Amino acid sequence: MMICKTNEQVEMMRQSALLVGKTLTEVAKVLRPGITTLSIDRMIGSFIRDHNAVPSFLHYKGYPFNSCISVNDVVVHGFPGDNQLKEGDVVSVDVGVILNGWHGDHAYTFAIGNPGDAVIQLIKVTKEALYKGIEKAVAGNRVGDIAFSIQEHTEKKHGYGVVRELVGHGLGKNLHEDPQVPNYGKRGSGPKLKDGLVLAIEPMINLGKKDVYTEEDGWTVRTKDGKPSVHFEHDVCVRKTKADILSDYTAIEKAEKENPDLFSNY
Ligand code: MF3
Ligand code: CO
DSSP: OOOOOOHHHHHHHHHHHHHHHHHHHHHHHHOOTTOBHHHHHHHHHHHHHHTTOEESSTTGGGOOSSEEEEETTEEEOOOOOSOBOOTTOEEEEEEEEEETTEEEEEEEEEEBSOOOHHHHHHHHHHHHHHHHHHHTOBTTOBHHHHHHHHHIIIIITTOOEEOSSOOEEEOSSSSSEEEEEOSSOOTTOSSBOOTTOEEEEOOEEESSOSOEEEOTTSOOEEETTOOOEEEOBEEEEOBSSSOEEOSOOHHHHHHHHHOTTBOOOO
């Protein structure tokens, strides 16, 4: 069942999405070689609680951390830990909050130092693909139109692997609502998009092949070929002529540029 939101509810959800963005901005300020992903996770938890919200991933289906921090060949759902980030790492940080009963859930991928031309291109193209998908999030289109655009740009145009096992989703009072939003598919297929539907669109794109596996911990998803993977996610409200992006990368990108330990020359 797809639940469309009222204008008032969409404004509440915007606040949730913006709090996630503020959290990711704090992350962008502290990322550097030597920092542990667990210390970032702790900072994320405190920042969210200091803003009268709850980290929504913690305890979700037993997930044991505030955030997902996925480094290099980890696609998504990486456990924060005492591993230190190092020059050349590609780091996806995925954060969820519940603020006043409404979920925000989005993600950004950072590169520590210089990850090399191939990874730089992968990061750039994955972010572009997210926006190409968002352009299709207008009422009357179908989920497959979003999916097709993302697949076109990443797989067909650049030869990257589009992860099949994990998808974007509706968002609202629950972290995962209908519809599922795959990053691959056929134009004109799937559920029809309606005004007021809020979606988390989240391309997960591999430099190499599309195949992934889940580790023994039941969460950590890695590429089978060991090559890096990139993940960007925005919360978007479907509207009649143009999608309304509820989350905002502006402050994250500014912090990324101002942090000399992060690559930002995309
Ligand atoms: N952005 C991810 C998703 O929508 C985050 C979920 S991680 C979990 O599925 F820990 F909450 F499961
Ligand atoms: Co999500």
